[in-house]
Amino acid sequence: MDILKSMPITEANQMAATKPTILVAAVALVDDENRVLIAQRPQGKSMAGLWEFPGGKVEPGETPEIALIRELREELAIDVTEACLAPFTFASHLYEKFHLLMPLYVCRRWHGIPCPAEGQTLKWVRANRLTEYEMPPADIPLIAMLRDLL
């Protein structure tokens, strides 16, 4: 959908307006060696096989932070407090069926050891090696920003 970026705003608007915006909260967990945790989406899910930042959809009544704390418990079996979630950047990407708006937090402190609670594969990766893992199109700009941060 990169073509939208070069269109007059009204035309781009009309195309985007037919698609719902989905709010997804995601996090870059960073360990003591400055590595980032990524998870490979399991078979059967959309975009299966791609590597992504842990997180998920913000449900009605949730803030992004509350959604992320819930998702991290469900997906990785770790506990995170809101104070440890530092807003970092966001992704805004028009997929075929929806517009994804995804705040990305950075978190360096959590309780427990991240484990794959939903059949994903987990990997700790240095920021300058993230490009070696295929990620969803929305995540591509985030990789460079993490490389600059870390």
Ligand SMILES: Nc1nc2c([nH]c(=O)n2[C@@H]2O[C@H](COP(=O)(O)OP(=O)(O)OP(=O)(O)O)[C@@H](O)[C@H]2O)c(=O)[nH]1
């Ligand atoms: N968690 C996460 N989702 C991402 C990333 N990049 C990206 O395009 N997405 C998209 O955001 C959408 C929501 O993510 P999700 O499937 O994890 O949502 P969820 O945990 O609530 O799962 P569920 O719907 O199976 O319950 C998916 O379409 C996913 O492909 C990312 O880095 N992390």
Ligand SMILES: [Mg+2]
């Ligand atoms: Mg998820």
